[in-house]
Amino acid sequence: MEGMVVCSANYVPLTPISFLERAAFVYGQRVSIVFGNTRYLWKETHKRCIKLASALSQLGITHGDIVAAVAPNIPELYELHFGVPMTGAILCALNPKLDATTLAQKLHQLEVKAIFVDYEFIKVVQEALELLSKTNINSPILVLIQENHLDSSNRLDYDKILAMGKVDFKISYPNSECDPISICYTSGSTGEPKGVIYSHRAAYLNSLRENFRTGTTQMPVFLWTVDMFRCNGWCFPWTMAAMGGTNICLREVTGITIINSIFIHNVTLFCGPPALLGKIGETLAADPKPLPHKVDVIVAGAGGLPEPQIRRKLEELGFNIICAYGMSEALGPVTSRTITTSHCDKLSHLDEDYARIKIREGIHNLIMEGVDVKDPITMKSVPNDGKTIGEMMFRSNTLMLGYVKNVKKTEEAFEGGWYRTKDLGVKHPDGYIQMKDRSLDVINCGGEIISSLEIEDVIIRHPMVLEAAVVGRPDDFLGEIPCAFVKLKEGSCIIAEEIIDFCASHLPEHTRPNCVFFGELPVNSTGKVQKFILRDRLIKGDWKPL
Known part of the structure; x- marks a missing residue:
């Protein structure tokens, strides 16, 4: 249209990097991260991430390079979610429970330039690097993350990296918002795990979506019970910066650490697999004390919810349970709904219905453009009869770019212009979508x-x-x-x-x-x-x- 122009004044590529800069300006004096006796303000976290990016740049890390991390939910891993993309590089947080052979295979596929390793997992990473040295792939720079800032002698460690960094480092923003920001691996429950590529745009939008999911106000207190290597912690590292929240980091997640954190740090939200509720239920069975305030819990993933009496008790004590369904390719949970025992009591068959509506169904969220159940051959939507089975499919700006070095699987996943989940489901008359099974498992x-x-x-x-x-x-x-x-x-x-x-x-x-x-x-x-x-x-x- 005549008179229209797209320029730097009215178009800036979307990237969650910008959330940290805003957090430093708006929430600079508020606590950003708590980990044991360690505590940072948002202005400090911003400064540390810039220095981290500067140091990585000095080590030769640049646009398109991949930086891996093997660590639990600690502040350093949180900072890598900003510091790495600030250089134009791509972060890949890996599961610390991987064995050396599997880890070496992933490092070989990724061709990583640097790897940050928590001291607890240095042995398995060294074994993996030894295996990698026998291939034609160059070994990555290894950076050790020490506990309590211990001296690591001549080894390159995280503190030394930060000391190298400059606070006036010029951040490298993406040339396109569709540039990759991170890679996360699928669980591989149905076969070989695949590396899923996320874009700056998808991460930005998905991070903002989390606010709509819970209705959380600004400055929540988030307890890190979902692994950051799982879909980048469901994008919550970036969400917390956008909302000026406080991150409570945990090295080990137990029922006791969760309950203690709620009372000590005034936690308002945490996420993870349904097994979290079982851990909490066991802990509270011995001392069922009411929470000081309402706490939202988003659960998604494999495993069933605890028995109805445990769920009732958790709700009575102050937990608001939100059940979600999603996958790595969609950057984590896609659909969700709050299901309370009081709601289920209105149903004629409590146990059966509750089991079906727990974490495997829901309604599409604000940013997900399309959630449907279709005939995989004709691509027509199945009727809303609660009986006709089809394949669950998504269409959104918050989906993966594709699979690392696997064009065939990427094309198969997006065939027909929709993301094919390979999950089978039905649509009920009220519009709810219920997952029936994986297509391979029916x-x-x-x-x-x-x-x-x-x-x-x-x-x-x-x-x-x-x-x-x-x-x-x-x-x-x-x-x-x-x-x-x-x-x-x-x-x-x-x-x-x-x-x-x-x-x-x-x-x-x-x-x-x-x-x-x-x-x-x-x-x-x-x-x-x-x-x-x-x-x-x-x-x-x-x-x-x-």
């Missing part, structure tokens, strides 16, 4: 599609069961039949028939497992059950019913 029993998740939801409610996984067992007549793998709580002893009978009182006959195996379940480094291993063992006959 059980085709005589032409009837059975959700393994719904069977697991029932089994996990048995008082003696700690974990459960259900897969399809090959059957000559029906094709597949449900088979359950169960890990019992310590000291418990039951037989398979008890599990089957328990399922009989909650599930239709054709969906009940007719075989049960007891023992440890194969999990990956993030704690997710690897069902493909269970299926493989069934085919090979490695498991025998007990």
